[in-house]
Amino acid sequence: MPTLKIPTPLRPYADGESVITLPGETVADVLGALVERHPELKKHLFNDEDKLRPFVNVFLGEENVNQLEGLGTPLEDGDTIIIIPSIAGGQPEMSKGDQMLPELTHQEILRYSRHLLIPDVGLVGQQKLKAASVLVIGSGGLGSPVALYLAAAGVGRIGLVDYDVVDFSNLQRQIIHGESRIGDLKVESARDRMLDLNPEIQVDIYNEMITSANAFVIAEPYDIIVDGTDNFPTRYLVNDLCVLTGKPNVYGSIFRFDGQASVFYAEEGPCYRCLFPEPPPPGLVPSCAEGGVLGVLPGTIGSIQATETLKLILGIGETLIGRLLLYDALDLSFQTVKLAKNPECKVCGVNPEVTELIDYEDFCGLPTHGHDEGSAGDNWDITADELSERLQSGANLRLIDVREPHEQEISNLEGSELIPLGQFAARLSELDSAEDIVLYCKTGTRSTRALEILASAGFEKVKNLKGGINAWAAYVDHSLPIY
Ligand SMILES: [Zn+2]
DSSP states (O other), X not given: OOEEEOOGGGGGGGTTOSEEEOOOSBHHHHHHHHHHHOXXXXXXXXXXXXXXXXXXXXXXXXXXXXXXXXXXXXXXXXXXEEEEEOOOOOOOOOSOOGGGOOOOOHHHHHHTHHHHTSTTTHHHHHHHHHHOEXXXXXXXXXXXXXXXXXXXXXXXXXXXXXXXXXXXXXXXXXXXXXXXXXXXXXXXXXXXXXXXXXXXXXXXXXXXXXXXXXXXXXXTTOSEXXXXXXXXXXXXXXXXXXXXXXXXXXXXXXXBTEEEEEEEOTTTSOOHHHHOSSOOXXXXXOOHHHHOBOTTHXXXXXXXXHHHHHHXXXXXXXXXXXXXXXXXXXXXXXXXXXXXXXXXXXXXXXXXXXXXXXXXXXXXXXXXXXXXTTOOOTTTEXXXXXXXXHHXXXXXXXXXXXXXXXXXXXXXXXXXXXXXXXXXXXXXXXXXXXXXXXXXXXXSHHHHHHHHHHHHTTOOSEEEETTHHXXXXXXXXXXXXXX
């Protein structure tokens, strides 16, 4: 019977199963058997017309089923089907001509001696690295190893874009920063560490969010863009920017134990939109802030992005253009699948519709301004202080925790019941619309989703704890940890 692999983001809807053997003559049969076995998965894979959602790809071995016979593709015994959802991630030579290459000083020859000893790099290769320029978007989990390794390798000019400050909870994985830099701008903290590692290079910093308004100006001086972002609007912005400017996009994304990497270079292969034409709706795919990430995972994926960047500059090896690398840290397995250019791609296809940068927040279904994470809106929110007052006054409230069981062990509100968001729709019958219900999660994002489910089922007496249990820990009960 064919085997089906389920990626980490979808496992909560499949009772945690990662590999399932299911009967079926075609891909459609097996997916049908899958959603029959795990009905919660259905809405994540199919739309209301039972068509595969545009942010889900199905591969048979190395091939996208769209390149075969679609969902009707026949199966043989022992075939492996892989579901690849989007996760909140030829041999061009990017360097200048040899004549224009800068000389290396004696100091640089000593510093890079382990490169100069490799025939594929050598003196000319090191000069190409010195002449190269790379823009790294994000200086967090992925950006840390990318920026450090590119700096150490002697990439002559590196740009860093980030608008955040270093936070204590970043240090579990963002190894370019240190405890002494908490509260400092990430771009300054990262630049100082890179120049400490290698003062021979130039580091440009952009302490701002990359947007449609500034992206062309920021990207202009660089040959290659590395995508180290953690959100869909920026991911689509970076993709379109790279397609429109003809630059390669070295892509990486991470979630819990799973990583993806590729090189999207529309001049020679597919772009990110060829693979994922549309983003998932907000809230369907949890971010690392909500779902967590193993601290070393961005180290693995970011190191692969740095490797691909160096190969592009040097013009050596087989890059990930036209391939997507899938990494599963739990199985310790690497797998690559082939990606094809989509002639109907809206940005790199034959008749592109997207010919300039658009509003990516809007494209990804997010409110453009003042998006207050963890808030359902004034009428639906209750603050930690208000909830505390109502509980003290003896109000009869039903507290529902929509987090996962392992989070309940970190902190919880006394008397609350656990209904994880993934099970919420299926367990609606346990709730009564006549009761006063307060929903909460870690920061309010998942409970907002749960509230939307209740509101659309006709519940009116329901509130969302704004800012989640972390807000409760910050403002009401200091004995609880913030996580
Ligand atoms: Zn494309």
